[in-house]
Amino acid sequence: MKQTYxxxxxxxxxxxxxxxxxxxxxxxxxxxxQLVDWGVASCRRRGSAPxxxxxxxxxxxxxxxxxxxxxxxxxxxxxxxALGAFLIQLSEHLEDSGVPxxxxxxxxxxxxxxxxxxxTKSDVVQALVDRFPELASRVPxxxxxxxxxxxxxxxxxxxxxxxxxxxxxxxTSRQQN
Amino acid sequence: xxxNKLSNYLKMYRKRLGLTQREMAYLLGCGHGSKxxxxxxxxxxxxxxxxxxxxxxxxxxxRELFAGVYASTVGEVRTRVKRLMxxxxxxxxxxxxxxxxESLTEIIYPTSNSRxxxxxxxx
Numbered sequence: 001m002k003q004t005y006x007x008x009x010x011x012x013x014x015x016x017x018x019x020x021x022x023x024x025x026x027x028x029x030x031x032x033x034q035l036v037d038w039g040v041a042s043c044r045r046r047g048s049a050p051x052x053x054x055x056x057x058x059x060x061x062x063x064x065x066x067x068x069x070x071x072x073x074x075x076x077x078x079x080x081x082a083l084g085a086f087l088i089q090l091s092e093h094l095e096d097s098g099v100p101x102x103x104x105x106x107x108x109x110x111x112x113x114x115x116x117x118x119x120t121k122s123d124v125v126q127a128l129v130d131r132f133p134e135l136a137s138r139v140p141x142x143x144x145x146x147x148x149x150x151x152x153x154x155x156x157x158x159x160x161x162x163x164x165x166x167x168x169x170x171x172t173s174r175q176q177n
Numbered sequence: 178x179x180x181n182k183l184s185n186y187l188k189m190y191r192k193r194l195g196l197t198q199r200e201m202a203y204l205l206g207c208g209h210g211s212k213x214x215x216x217x218x219x220x221x222x223x224x225x226x227x228x229x230x231x232x233x234x235x236x237x238x239x240r241e242l243f244a245g246v247y248a249s250t251v252g253e254v255r256t257r258v259k260r261l262m263x264x265x266x267x268x269x270x271x272x273x274x275x276x277x278x279e280s281l282t283e284i285i286y287p288t289s290n291s292r293x294x295x296x297x298x299x300x
Contacts, residue, residue, distance in 0.1 A: 011181070036189045061218070062183065134193040 012036070014064035015162035017154045018072070018086075022051065024154025027062045028162040030169075035132050036062065038159070040151045052090060059099060067091055068165045070157065071103040102165055109160045112167065125156045132159070184245035188217040190235040205230045258284050 011030035016023050022043035027036040037058075043051040059067070069091055072081055091101035110124070118127045122142075129136050140150035191201050191213070198210035198217075205213070205227050215221035223231065231242055240247040258281050265281075268274055 012183075034189070036183065036186070037192070063181075134195075137195055 012062060012064050013066045013068055013162050013165055014058055014062060015068040015158040015165065016055065017070045017157035017161060019151045019154035019157075020077075020148060021151045023055070024151070024156075024158045025055075025058060026155060026159045026162050027058070027064065028159070028166065030166055033166075035134060035159070038135065038138075038155050040154060051086065055090060064099060066165065067099050067101045068158075068161045069101060069103055070161060071105045074106050104161050104164055109157075109164050112164045113160065121153075124160055125153070128156055128159050128163070135159070182244040182248055184219050185217070185243045186237075187213075187231065187242060190231075190237060190242065191217070194235065201234070204234055255285055 012027065013030075014025060014027050016025050019040065022041045024038075024040050026038045028034070029036055041051070041054040041058075043054070069088065072085055072088065088101075088103070091099075091103075110119075113119075113124045113127060116127060118124045125139060129139060135155065138152050138155055140152050143150060191198070196204070198213040202208060202210045202213045205223075207213070207223075207227055212221065216223050216227075228239055228242075231237075232239060235242065262278065262281050265274055265277055
């Protein structure tokens with residue numbers, strides 16, 4: 001992982017959200033605002049190597065200006081806590097390589113989206129689908145009470161994180177100007 | 178021109194259409210999905226016919242599909258244009274040279290007034 005990132009631009013971010021089966025990711029560009037890539041990476045095999053490899057290849061491919069990660073301090077399930085901790089560990093490693101990492105709490109995301117009237121997770125998903133219609137086919141059907149959360153929802157969680165990060169960046173740069 | 182664009186956005190436009198690599202390969206007429214994968218990962222450059230098929234399928238022009246390649250190519254061409262203008266600057270200022278200056282200035286500054294080109298060569 002000894003790489004230099006001289007070509008990194010200010011406008012592309014990679015957001016990652018850990019899920020039960022691995023992590024959901026999105027690559028978002030700011031100017032113009034467009035969703036470059038999205039998906040769910042599976043890390044079912046034992047050990048952290050599959051997760052590490054997938055995330056490393058994403059960073060290698062897209063050379064993001066920042067890696068945006070869900071802060072696991074609010075995570076409730078043990079697996080999500082473990083995955084989040086792993087991602088943070090990985091992000092610290094990546095920070096040494098030149099990719100800065102930003103952590104955002106779920107409550108920060110919900111607070112940001114509540115300003116546009118999205119108060120529940122399904123509202124946030126709908127707001128994101130309205131903005132990025134290419135994700136419409138990835139919205140899972142409403143789950144039954146006995147079912148676990150669909151892994152595809154982690155794509156929307158990651159996208160919400162990326163949108164929050166970009167909005168904070170934009171407002172910060174406006175204040176500086 | 179931004180240089181931090183991705184080399185190509187083939188994967189993004191394919192995913193927007195909701196197509197798999199195999200389906201895209203079928204539409205492009207290039208046989209196998211692995212070829213599309215190589216195009217997307219910049220391991221292989223598509224042929225002119227494939228590029229035109231990409232344009233037709235995605236409804237995007239080549240400069241959008243290959244935004245990073247386009248940006249770097251434009252940068253290289255600009256450098257060569259400036260070098261050529263410097264070479265021309267050393268020649269006698271005939272009508273032919275004047276016309277060349279106008280054309281080359283128009284390449285670099287498409288909206289600029291190229292009448293005073295003789296004095297704009299020290300770029």
